[in-house]
Amino acid sequence: MTPRGNINLAQRPPGFIFRKSRNGVLSRSANLVLHCEHIPLTRIAERYGTPLYVYSASAIRERLAAYTAAFRNVSHTVCYSVKANSNLSILRLLAREGCGFDVVSGGELQRVLTADRRAAKKVVFSGVGKTRAEMTVALKAGILLFNVESESELWALAECAAQLRTTARVALRVNPDVAANTHPYISTGLRKHKFGVPMRESRALYAKASVARSLEVAGVSVHIGSQIKEMPPFDETMSRVADLVRQLREDGHNIEYVDAGGGLGIDYEKPNLAEFANYVSKYAAAVMNPLRGLKVHLLLEPGRSIVGPAGALITRVIYKKSNEGKRFLVVDAAMNDLIRPSLYDAYHQIVPVIQSGGASTGKEKFDVVGPICESGDFLAHDRELPTVEEGDLLAILDAGAYGMALASNYNTRPRAAEVLVSGKTAKAIRKRERVADLMRGEL
Numbered sequence: 517m518t519p520r521g522n523i524n525l526a527q528r529p530p531g532f533i534f535r536k537s538r539n540g541v542l543s544r545s546a547n548l549v550l551h552c553e554h555i556p557l558t559r560i561a562e563r564y565g566t567p568l569y570v571y572s573a574s575a576i577r578e579r580l581a582a583y584t585a586a587f588r589n590v591s592h593t594v595c596y597s598v599k600a601n602s603n604l605s606i607l608r609l610l611a612r613e614g615c616g617f618d619v620v621s622g623g624e625l626q627r628v629l630t631a632d633r634r635a636a637k638k639v640v641f642s643g644v645g646k647t648r649a650e651m652t653v654a655l656k657a658g659i660l661l662f663n664v665e666s667e668s669e670l671w672a673l674a675e676c677a678a679q680l681r682t683t684a685r686v687a688l689r690v691n692p693d694v695a696a697n698t699h700p701y702i703s704t705g706l707r708k709h710k711f712g713v714p715m716r717e718s719r720a721l722y723a724k725a726s727v728a729r730s731l732e733v734a735g736v737s738v739h740i741g742s743q744i745k746e747m748p749p750f751d752e753t754m755s756r757v758a759d760l761v762r763q764l765r766e767d768g769h770n771i772e773y774v775d776a777g778g779g780l781g782i783d784y785e786k787p788n789l790a791e792f793a794n795y796v797s798k799y800a801a802a803v804m805n806p807l808r809g810l811k812v813h814l815l816l817e818p819g820r821s822i823v824g825p826a827g828a829l830i831t832r833v834i835y836k837k838s839n840e841g842k843r844f845l846v847v848d849a850a851m852n853d854l855i856r857p858s859l860y861d862a863y864h865q866i867v868p869v870i871q872s873g874g875a876s877t878g879k880e881k882f883d884v885v886g887p888i889c890e891s892g893d894f895l896a897h898d899r900e901l902p903t904v905e906e907g908d909l910l911a912i913l914d915a916g917a918y919g920m921a922l923a924s925n926y927n928t929r930p931r932a933a934e935v936l937v938s939g940k941t942a943k944a945i946r947k948r949e950r951v952a953d954l955m956r957g958e959l
């Protein structure tokens with residue numbers, strides 16, 4: 517395979533790779549076709565329709581393995597953050613690899629238990645608004661740790677645990693007041709954010725918690741935000757956490773766990789996947805160095821960095837149109853399928869699934885938009901793309917995290933199907949919704 521044009525940039529090995537297509541799917545053998553592992557996306561789109569989320573099992577496994585390798589020198593558990601992509605088959609795949617889970621709702625917990633009942637003992641439960649009903653289910657399931665975010669929540673949990681005559685293992689999620697240099701909507705570690713307990717007040721709260729007989733103080737947790745690509749905020753945060761652990765131990769608490777949260781970013785514009793292992797090692801150093809000598813069990817909650825580049829949203833061009841010279845590609849995926857561009861102004865690389873060789877590789881600028889009735893419905897603005905025709909397939913890359921998970925039914929659009937590829941096999945892991953599914957439950 518000879519990379520040409522932007523093809524190199526567009527590859528996401530081992531998940532998404534341009535290969536010369538065989539199998540008679542294509543008429544011109546000179547074309548390079550984007551494959552998910554060993555299956556041409558043209559074939560998958562033909563079979564399952566579009567818009568379609570396609571994920572690579574190998575990419576997910578490889579990325580999890582990079583975490584495990586980077587943290588091999590410390591006792592740790594990777595608790596994949598379910599919110600990034602909560603499909604049962606993906607959870608099951610991760611559970612089989614020995615992964616734990618970070619959940620933020622009773623619904624997510626139920627998904628984990630459905631995927632693998634035995635994973636309960638590796639579940640951490642985060643979130644500012646856990647209800648008593650949710651806590652009760654989690655206590656009955658025997659989860660590893662509650663990351664408690666306020667005093668009120670602490671007493672609610674104590675009550676629930678007492679009622680069940682059990683004890684809840686708790687960490688306080690502290691707010692370290694560290695800036696994360698990411699989109700304001702996904703930055704969580706500043707005083708002005710709703711998350712966590714102010715670090716300064718946390719010692720007093722630990723003291724109160726340790727008196728409650730149904731609570732077992734066991735750890736400290738923190739999460740400063742998402743899509744963070746620089747290491748200093750992690751380092752700074754963990755230094756503060758390490759100081760707190762020392763103080764808490766002096767106060768007589770048995771702090772076994774430090775939950776470092778998630779947040780490691782990915783490069784949506786120019787990914788260098790060969791560097792991922794190296795990058796995770798740098799992250800691991802930033803997290804582990806401040807904790808050196810403390811002998812804690814480290815919990816990690818990565819979401820995006822595990823599944824993001826392992827997924828793509830495949831869409832078909834319905835129409836090409838231009839309004840006074842402004843050119844649009846109207847595609848069959850929309851903001852209801854992938855809201856990240858509209859909501860966070862996020863950039864996702866978009867490539868034609870078939871890269872034709874030869875002379876027709878002129879570039880044009882397009883807004884790539886969906887059929888939804890608002891101007892906020894776009895997947896890319898002023899995007900330079902090789903010549904694309906109506907009916908062509910496009911792949912919107914790095915859509916494995918916070919893609920399907922944030923999908924909605926706006927404009928009564930059924931949500932996309934999802935397919936998981938492993939080597940030479942592809943299987944549907946979620947059926948395409950039908951309009952009847954959307955109306956069920958309405959009176």
Ligand code: LLP
Nearest residue numbers: 597642739742743778779817818819820918
């Ligand atoms: N732990 C906690 C407590 C979290 O709130 C989050 C993400 C994670 C772990 C996982 O973070 P990750 O490793 O995926 O960065 N919808 C946004 C991202 C929202 C992140 C919310 N919390 C987006 O599409 O960029």
